[in-house]
Amino acid sequence: MNNVYDFVVIGAGISGCTFASCLNKRFSDASILLIEHGRKVGGRSTTRNSRKNTIFKFDHGLASISLSKNFSEDINKLIYPLIKSKKLINITKDILLINEIGEIHNLSTDKEIFRGYPFMINFCEGIIDQSFNRKNIHFLFQTLVKSFKRENDLWRILLNEEKVIRSKNLVLSSSLIAHPRCLKIFNVNSLPLRDAFIPGNDEMIDYLIEKASKIEYIKRKNYILYVSNPNKVKIFNQRYLQVFFSKSIRDNLNFEKLIFQKQIDDSMIIILHCSYHRTLLEMSHEKIIKYLIEIFDGKQKFIDLFIETKLIDKMDWRASQPINSLIPKELQWSSKSKIGFCGDWFDLGNCKGVELALKSSIRLAKLL
Structure with missing residues (x-):
């Protein structure tokens, strides 16, 4: 493990993997570490291998992704190679809808619906595989971030078992540790993001924390x-x-x-x-x-x-789709504190869910 990384990303779901891959395409020599609480990449879109019955393999969370039929060129560049290699397949015509009187029809939707093939985890794995210099993207699985703080122009990140890593830049790919719902989930008394900053030291972060507290999920x-x-x-x-x-x-x-x-x-x-x-x-x-x-x-x-x-x-x-009060896109990166944010909790126009997570992660990588 490196003593100091160029970027540490908290979370290895769709947002974290997209950001890391896109950043690697721009700065292939930058060292990137993704810290993930789960056992593998994917977050909510990961695939579960049963430890009790090893033949079981299934998508226990996000089972498909919905994209606008005219999604952006940036997203097209990301997913077209996955569609071409059949790591992502279009299942729009295979989805049914049942109504209250028991009638079953094909789902009518203005979206294109895809799934990772053969499993959803292949989506995030395929995104990472698109990076230019794969050996500079590292992972720590089954690891919990306990706290983080800016010291001597570096981020000091405390992990479970009291391990410490340092990074020049920090990226949060989920709103969880910036939102009050984490207090109950982690059984803590204050927001980890709030603890990392003295109020007034970075007004952009103060404003982001204020705005994030109003999001309902x-x-x-x-x-x-x-x-x-x-x-x-x-x-x-x-x-x-x-x-x-x-x-x-x-x-x-x-x-x-x-x-x-x-x-x-x-x-x-x-x-x-x-x-x-x-x-x-x-x-x-x-x-x-x-x-x-x-x-x-x-x-x-x-x-x-x-x-x-x-x-x-x-x-x-514990982490699910926001339904209101999305964060202005101008708050995605603090050049003062070298901390960034991505995920489906930012306002980037008329999209939501996975499409929004992809757009915000691509945008953040372009900002740097």
Whole structure:
């Protein structure tokens, strides 16, 4: 591990990987370290390998990405090589919508919907692989940043197990440690970003912290269901199937979508994505199946599948999509403090989600 890096990026999700790859294309000799709490790249879009059952491999978070049909030239340069190499495939025509009376249609959307192939993790891996000098991009996985502070023109970053690394520049690829929701998640009394600055020393950072505190986020809970009976699974021709729920169902039950993923032993993982505006609710497996059977009334192949499911896990997503009060793009980089920010929490016009995360990360790399 280097004593001093040129850039340290906190987070190795889509934003962090995009920034690192784009920066490497501009400054191929710069040393970049991405620090990630998870076991591999991807953040919410990573792919899970079960430690209990090693044949299981599935996308337990973000299962696809939505992009405008006329996305920017910068994004096109980033994703076109992935589409060409089939690391990113268009699945727009394969996504279904079910409404409150049980009618199933193809989803009508003004977006293009893609997924990493064969898994979502291939998207972030493909972005990193586009860098010009891959050996200068380094990773620390299963690592938590405890604090950071500017000392003697360097960032001093304290990690778990009291390890310390230093960097000339620091980039936060998520809003988490700049937003009050981290207080409960990390069980701390103050914002890590606030602790790094004496109020008044960098007015841009003071303003960013103030603006970030007003952002509200969608909360998400995913229920991971398992079907072991191959006879119930083989009826489904698609390796990946996504069924979105209508607005009425979302409003009543908080059900957002179902992701069906066949496994190599002909079993299936089904992930129910639920979203909430304020309170994150808990639902039993029995109640979930009861509601699904009601929604899919008359769709016997789905009902037979749901009846066979076992609940094997559930996940609360601490970092999710902002719904208001996005940060002005002028606050992405502080030249005074050598700290930058990227992700889907910046206002870059008429886009959101992954597309916004990509645009803000590309923009930040261009600012430097």
